Amino acid sequence: MRLDGSADAGRPGALDEAAIIERFFRRPSARDDVLLGIGDDAALLAPPAGQALAVAVDTLVEGTHFHLGTDPRALGHRVLAVNLSDLAAMGAEPAWCLLSLSLPRPDPAWLAGFADGFFALADRHGVALVGGDTVRGPLAATVTVHGFVPAAQACRRSGARPGDGIWVTGTPGDAVAGRLAQADGADAGDPALAALLARFLYPEPRVAAGLALRGLASAMIDVSDGLHQDLARLLVASGAGGELVVEALPLSAALTARAGGEAAALALTGGDDYELCFTLPEHHAGQLVERARAWDFPVTRIGTVTAGSGLTLLRAGQPCALPPGSYRHF
Ligand code: ADP
Numbered sequence: 001m002r003l004d005g006s007a008d009a010g011r012p013g014a015l016d017e018a019a020i021i022e023r024f025f026r027r028p029s030a031r032d033d034v035l036l037g038i039g040d041d042a043a044l045l046a047p048p049a050g051q052a053l054a055v056a057v058d059t060l061v062e063g064t065h066f067h068l069g070t071d072p073r074a075l076g077h078r079v080l081a082v083n084l085s086d087l088a089a090m091g092a093e094p095a096w097c098l099l100s101l102s103l104p105r106p107d108p109a110w111l112a113g114f115a116d117g118f119f120a121l122a123d124r125h126g127v128a129l130v131g132g133d134t135v136r137g138p139l140a141a142t143v144t145v146h147g148f149v150p151a152a153q154a155c156r157r158s159g160a161r162p163g164d165g166i167w168v169t170g171t172p173g174d175a176v177a178g179r180l181a182q183a184d185g186a187d188a189g190d191p192a193l194a195a196l197l198a199r200f201l202y203p204e205p206r207v208a209a210g211l212a213l214r215g216l217a218s219a220m221i222d223v224s225d226g227l228h229q230d231l232a233r234l235l236v237a238s239g240a241g242g243e244l245v246v247e248a249l250p251l252s253a254a255l256t257a258r259a260g261g262e263a264a265a266l267a268l269t270g271g272d273d274y275e276l277c278f279t280l281p282e283h284h285a286g287q288l289v290e291r292a293r294a295w296d297f298p299v300t301r302i303g304t305v306t307a308g309s310g311l312t313l314l315r316a317g318q319p320c321a322l323p324p325g326s327y328r329h330f
């Protein structure tokens, strides 16, 4: 596409699409499965024989997913992170991505920050940007990622069986606590708060954990809309029910310090965590703990899959409602 109709299109030094791509997005690829990257009508890629291609796409739109004035570096990180998290939840290994950018006006400082955040994360996961599109319009970014997984080892949402344990990586609730604190105008100099805010602005997709869980997890989902809601989706897809022990939730010290008695509510309903929630047959528990240690990711068992349907919360062994302070998504 062309960035047409711009008032500054004819101005000397104005950035047109080709200049934007050349200056901010075209980089040499370290991957030998990229036969042809940015610059032609389509990329040419060589998927490995015998593996399924896992593909996901996510869009961030100004006003819906972030507000004007959001650090472009955080945005560049985030739009890739949310996609890598989807691949992680399938047990797929990320390889390539496409980036479609809609820009109200090409701002070099904004583009430099966005590209920095984007490529810092892409490089850490060995992901090559192989193409995209650049158009004029409301601020929005769409990333499509491609990864590989042996088809039989892909972790679907639908494989949970009664008796399986329910587990989660990391400490859900941190990201929403960071987001709410920022919205409240809390003191950003406070290190505990800065840690929570970083969990919101720079979510770390659990790619290594996703790979480690291949062949172990019976079902998996990434936590974007809140642990309670996403686990409920997994259980519906599996045609099963579940019990979640509220006291077993892994709450970070920073979250508890910030949210007090509402920490569990935020962990259950806050969202934006990009942790992995998965189910695991009991006989794999030993291997899971070994792999979590070897691959260095935290996991906690928080419940059990049951026959029937619906997700029941247990507190002191008794069914209970979502605790006070639960966050409502709009
Ligand atoms: P076409 O008009 O044939 O779609 P474009 O002129 O839009 O081609 O794009 C030229 C090349 O730049 C293509 O290889 C395209 O994939 C790539 N590209 C365009 N925008 C981006 C972007 N934001 N990030 C990465 N690659 C991009």
Ligand code: MG
Binding pocket: 001, 132, 133, 134
């Ligand atoms: Mg194009």
